[in-house]
Amino acid sequence: MAEKSGSPAATAPEQQQQQSQFLSDFIAEIVKNPLNLALVGVIAILVYKIVKSRTRPEETIQEVKKLPKLRRDFTIEELTKYDGKGPDGRILVAVNGSVYDVTRGARFYGPGGPYEAFGGRDASRALARFEVVAATDKYDDLSDLNTTEMNSIKEWEEQFKERYDYVGKLLKPGEAPTNYSDEEDEGSQRETETKSESYDAEKKADCNEAAEKSKSD
Numbered sequence: 001m002a003e004k005s006g007s008p009a010a011t012a013p014e015q016q017q018q019q020s021q022f023l024s025d026f027i028a029e030i031v032k033n034p035l036n037l038a039l040v041g042v043i044a045i046l047v048y049k050i051v052k053s054r055t056r057p058e059e060t061i062q063e064v065k066k067l068p069k070l071r072r073d074f075t076i077e078e079l080t081k082y083d084g085k086g087p088d089g090r091i092l093v094a095v096n097g098s099v100y101d102v103t104r105g106a107r108f109y110g111p112g113g114p115y116e117a118f119g120g121r122d123a124s125r126a127l128a129r130f131e132v133v134a135a136t137d138k139y140d141d142l143s144d145l146n147t148t149e150m151n152s153i154k155e156w157e158e159q160f161k162e163r164y165d166y167v168g169k170l171l172k173p174g175e176a177p178t179n180y181s182d183e184e185d186e187g188s189q190r191e192t193e194t195k196s197e198s199y200d201a202e203k204k205a206d207c208n209e210a211a212e213k214s215k216s217d
């Protein structure tokens with residue numbers, strides 16, 4: 001039987017030829033137009049970035065520094081030294097008159113963290129208003145805050161209590177620091193260890209919850 005003219009079935013060498021013709025036309029088209037060249041460049045960079053980000057080794061988990069436990073009261077001035085930029089990297093945050101060691105949360109409160117502004121500060125007012133701003137380095141008695149704001153601070157404090165080690169009181173100007181006995185210190189250390197262990201297993205509440213609450217109040 002005679003083959004139909006213009007048969008669609010091309011032979012393998014013909015197909016290869018067509019493909020290479022298409023490819024060379026395609027490249028010629030790109031090279032001709034500088035805009036196309038630029039687009040190809042952008043695509044190449046993006047592909048490179050995606051591939052690189054996928055092949056990058058697992059980000060090294062920031063090692064939590066094992067610092068000796070602190071048990072003492074702080075004035076607001078003393079607190080400012082503990083913003084994570086010191087030699088030991090310790091970070092303290094005061095909430096509602098209590099100071100917490102948040103060094104384990106350095107990714108939040110340490111340099112470059114989203115809540116860096118709270119490191120070495122009394123975060124109470126900012127937490128009450130749900131804004132990330134550095135508190136002043138003067139003592140803030142929070143006396144102008146309303147009940148809702150004070151309740152919000154207390155809720156935040158509960159979260160800090162659950163997650164971090166309590167260090168001591170934030171001293172009012174002129175207030176004498178407490179002399180914590182060794183016995184008390186050991187007791188709080190034990191309590192801290194149990195808390196630290198449960199920290200990772202605990203369902204991490206995020207602050208969206210707090211945001212929702214502050215909106216509805």
Ligand code: HEM
Pocket residue numbers: 102105108115126127128129130131132163204205206207208
């Ligand atoms: C759109 C805005 C915000 C988003 C999406 C957001 C998101 C988050 C998330 C996901 C966490 C939990 C992280 C984790 O446990 O792994 C968190 C924690 C936190 N957020 Fe926010 N946040 C926002 C705004 C704020 C604001 C305005 C404040 C200031 C009051 C704030 C204060 C905090 C604090 C103190 C923590 C606890 C960190 C810790 O575990 O010590 N956030 N946020």
